[in-house]
Amino acid sequence: xxxxxxxxxxxxxxxxxxxxxxxxxxxxxxxxxxxxxxxxxxxxxxxxxxxxxxxxxxxxxxxxxxxxxxxxxxxxxxxxxxxxxxxxxxxxxxxxxxxxxxxxxxxxxxxxxxxxxxxxxxxxxxxxxxxxxxxxxxxxxxxxxxxxxxxxxxxxxxxxxxxxxxxxxxxxxxxxxxxxxxxxxxxxxxxxxxxxxxxxxxxxxxxxxxxxxxxxxxxxxxxxxxxxxxxxxxxxxxxxxxxxxxxxxxxxxxxxxxxxxxxxxxxxxxxxxxxxxxxxxxxxxxxxxxxxxxxxxxxxxxxxxxx
Amino acid sequence: xxxxxxxxxxxxxxxxxxxxxxxxxxxxxxxxxxxxxxxxxxxxxxxxxxxxxxxxxxxxxxxxxxxxxxxxxxxxxxxxxxxxxxxxxxxxxxxxxxxxxxxxxxxxxxxxxxxxxxxxxxxxxxxxxxxxxxxxxxxxxxxxxxxxxxxxxxxxxxxxxxxxxxxxxxxxxxxxxxxxxxxxxxxxxxxxxxxxxxxxxxxxxxxxxxxxxxxxxxxxxxxxxxxxxxxxxxxxxxxxxxxxxxxxxxxxxxxxxxxxxxxxxxxxxxxxxxxxxxxxxxxxxxxxxxxxxxxxxxxxxxxxxxxx
Numbered sequence: 323x324x325x326x327x328x329x330x331x332x333x334x335x336x337x338x339x340x341x342x343x344x345x346x347x348x349x350x351x352x353x354x355x356x357x358x359x360x361x362x363x364x365x366x367x368x369x370x371x372x373x374x375x376x377x378x379x380x381x382x383x384x385x386x387x388x389x390x391x392x393x394x395x396x397x398x399x400x401x402x403x404x405x406x407x408x409x410x411x412x413x414x415x416x417x418x419x420x421x422x423x424x425x426x427x428x429x430x431x432x433x434x435x436x437x438x439x440x441x442x443x444x445x446x447x448x449x450x451x452x453x454x455x456x457x458x459x460x461x462x463x464x465x466x467x468x469x470x471x472x473x474x475x476x477x478x479x480x481x482x483x484x485x486x487x488x489x490x491x492x493x494x495x496x497x498x499x500x501x502x503x504x505x506x507x508x509x510x511x512x513x514x515x516x517x518x519x520x521x522x523x524x525x526x527x528x529x530x531x532x533x534x535x536x537x538x539x540x541x542x543x544x545x546x547x548x549x550x551x552x553x554x555x556x557x558x559x560x561x562x563x564x565x566x567x568x569x570x571x572x573x574x575x576x577x578x579x580x581x582x583x584x585x586x587x588x589x590x591x592x593x594x595x596x597x598x599x600x601x602x603x604x605x606x607x608x609x610x611x612x613x614x615x616x617x618x619x620x621x622x623x624x625x626x627x628x629x
Numbered sequence: 630x631x632x633x634x635x636x637x638x639x640x641x642x643x644x645x646x647x648x649x650x651x652x653x654x655x656x657x658x659x660x661x662x663x664x665x666x667x668x669x670x671x672x673x674x675x676x677x678x679x680x681x682x683x684x685x686x687x688x689x690x691x692x693x694x695x696x697x698x699x700x701x702x703x704x705x706x707x708x709x710x711x712x713x714x715x716x717x718x719x720x721x722x723x724x725x726x727x728x729x730x731x732x733x734x735x736x737x738x739x740x741x742x743x744x745x746x747x748x749x750x751x752x753x754x755x756x757x758x759x760x761x762x763x764x765x766x767x768x769x770x771x772x773x774x775x776x777x778x779x780x781x782x783x784x785x786x787x788x789x790x791x792x793x794x795x796x797x798x799x800x801x802x803x804x805x806x807x808x809x810x811x812x813x814x815x816x817x818x819x820x821x822x823x824x825x826x827x828x829x830x831x832x833x834x835x836x837x838x839x840x841x842x843x844x845x846x847x848x849x850x851x852x853x854x855x856x857x858x859x860x861x862x863x864x865x866x867x868x869x870x871x872x873x874x875x876x877x878x879x880x881x882x883x884x885x886x887x888x889x890x891x892x893x894x895x896x897x898x899x900x901x902x903x904x905x906x907x908x909x910x911x912x913x914x915x916x917x918x919x920x921x922x923x924x925x926x927x928x929x930x931x932x933x934x935x936x937x
Contacts, residue, residue: 443869445910459903569741612745
């Protein structure tokens, strides 16, 4: 009760801020929300793995990139629309995720946290270098008509395709929550996430659960990767900034909070869009992001140290 | 007697490194310079890693040293030696100040924040065009020693020797015990009277100074600084892989790892221009999964097994 009362001034301040932005430049709000959708769609799968396996997957952004390349190749080879190529790409990503878990992550889960960090860092490098080896570092892009569709309300005109990222993020949130709360496997996963030894005692197959959740997180980020391809140019390094961004969004939301990732993405998406909206400042938008990251992490870490 | 014999190998190796350019041509010298650069960075990364902290910010302090040196030389007209020294000092000052924030953090949080810091430096220098030259960077009018390859070689070797000496000193001073106890168990380290924060801050500042110095030498040897090359993530990645391969928490480990990986990657760079860094990723994965103490630990264990 006390915490909800505390939140009231924040909610009011947020609402006032949003109205102010809306009056200043409505497109900023729209692009901010769209950007937030992209961030959330990428961060949510990482949050799932972090919440259940307690592993920070530093190869997360590279898995996004790999999925985008697989989708690209399928689209080129079979002449498919990337949104149809998405389905075979999901199968490919499931195989990638399963093998990654069985061959590497599984062994490292028993070891210290730092080993997992360095291991997934190495996996990220290996993935981006394999893609460089196959595709070189040349930028690639699909040219699709539907992504440039736009809408005009009054005097403001804006692209609407990027709202698919928002939809994707919301669908992922609902999907993950339903999976964790309604299905037997999902409930088992929550139990494993909270206490793996206890879960093993009551008869849950911990290894199978880990394997499933990790694979699911790779498939989900793969879906985000296919959608990413519709809009953006891809190159081997395109995924790596998203690893850090996703980690920070999860830290901001609090590990284990699925809907929290939506709110933290929203805050960051809009903050970046505001900076981008100021003429001549667009190069600085990343700095806002990193500053927010550092402050959040510092606050979170000091809080956990105190408790 | 044992003490004396343990000095023989390092002295012979250093002497061999000093006379190397008299025997071999410019290309091997260039390769050796690259190896020296990464060896120095690997040693600095390992120094902090001895306390159990994984920094992803090596490229950040390397790049700070690079830019501080160039800016002091070009804008303030400082001589190279002074600009380089101050460049390294500036990197150390940044590390000292930021240390109060980041050294409160542990584990993944520390690592990610150091990575974010490196990115912040890069973004600032990329966008502050009037100060730093923006994405195109700054060019020095001339490079040090007129670009003579032997002189550049010895300069790089000299900096490496400084880093090596610091590493050996840390290994044999009371810091070694403090760092090891922090890595093993912070609570018991604290109860045995180790000032954890102060120890980490000192080592963090020293390593940033050395990383900045390596950056300073690199920029006066090549003559230009650009945000994307000065803060290249490879300056973080390669040293990390070298330490893991050679063997962590020591001076010999990074030395062995950087010679093996440095020479191998120069060779592979010629054979496979795109994607030769795959070797680094694969080595990190294999070492973590199968050889957690690196080559050094692997052979020590074998030796022990033979004896036993």
